[in-house]
Amino acid sequence: MPQTLSGPKGMRSVNVGEREPRPTMALPPSFTDSIAFIIMNAIKGHDQHDGRYVMGTHLPISARRALRKLGADLAFARRRRRISTASMAERSLISRTTLNKIEKGDGSVSMAAYLSVMLILGFEKRLASLAAAETDEVGLALDAERIPRRIRS
Secondary structure (H helix, E strand, O other): OOOEEOOOOOOOOEEOOOOOOOOOOOOOHHHHHHHHHHHHHHHHOEEEEOOEEEEOOOOOHHHHHHHHHHHHHHHHHHHHOOOOHHHHHHHHOOOHHHHHHHHHOOOOOOHHHHHHHHHHOOOHHHHHOOOOHHHOHHHHHHHHHHOOOOOOO
16 A cells, blocks of 8 residues: 655645656647657558558568569469469468469568478479579679788798
């Protein structure tokens, strides 16, 4: 039970153990709406698109294009092998909705889902060499710059 302390004459009494509510500053509704929108976009990584929020659109344009091309190529490879969407989804252990997102190049789908589809289609050799050190041209160039030109003894 909180204790009540009374102060000198003219001062109000305060309950020990309770906090006074902090004064809040009222902001115009448009300002608070825009701040909420910015915070939501920053936290969740969403962009507004056609009146709804779509994840994965915070990627650079070149990455979105690459994902769309990858998705289209995976869809073409699946159709070329005459694998149905239901069968592909079942083999990949993902839903048909997720497979549809993959084939559209959606950036919100996990990399594991993309990789499972690629493994089913037989692209595991390409996956193993995707970021191999031997083919990293930028990394090799940076290493060549770091090699000393003259070694002192």
